[in-house]
Amino acid sequence: MNPIALDDALASFDALWSPRIVTHVNDYDVRVSKVEGEYVWHVHDDTDEFFLVLDGELHIALRDPDRTVVLGRGDVFTVPRGMFHKPSAPHGAKLLLFEPTGTLTVGDRHDEIPAHVDATTGHAL
Template structure:
């Protein structure tokens, strides 16, 4: 990884593809990823890891299928939320957003179980930041 400071605004400006995270750094065995999002993602679950979200710009909605039923959390800019392992969730950004994700290196963006993957979704473990 890079041994110099990384400006997140410059990292985000370096790509345009939506729902396609870039790895900006690693912390121990975890990736710190940034991505641009707009519209709906897919329902998916990470069986063995939590997923951390930080909204850098815009607003992110995360629909959750919890034991008590479905609900949606709304994250305005500057908000954080962690989806617990084993909980199906579906991020969406009706007006677009830029987010930072923190999850174990090698975690697939579409989780361990998911709906059909549409063309606008990049099923990846993250891309190197150029």
């Protein structure tokens, strides 16, 4: 019931590709994440995935159609459910994500998960 400063939330952790849940809206998590390098190809079968770039630049490779969306600070993009995608941030980025509570960061189907990736449903802030 108190305001949440996103800069403070992001400063509270260092782990990459490991989102923190800052609040809930109905049955959705509002998550922040620090990302750098490449993630894994994955798909969410039953939900869209919303990205807002708070800082840096995010690339989202898409399959079918085969293209890459490049997002800068303040840009938003929604990956439609059922579309394979692979986020990456060559120079690092800070993101706000909006997803149904319990959504796995690696989706429902994904490539092999690298050891450094914390594939969870988000951590409490």
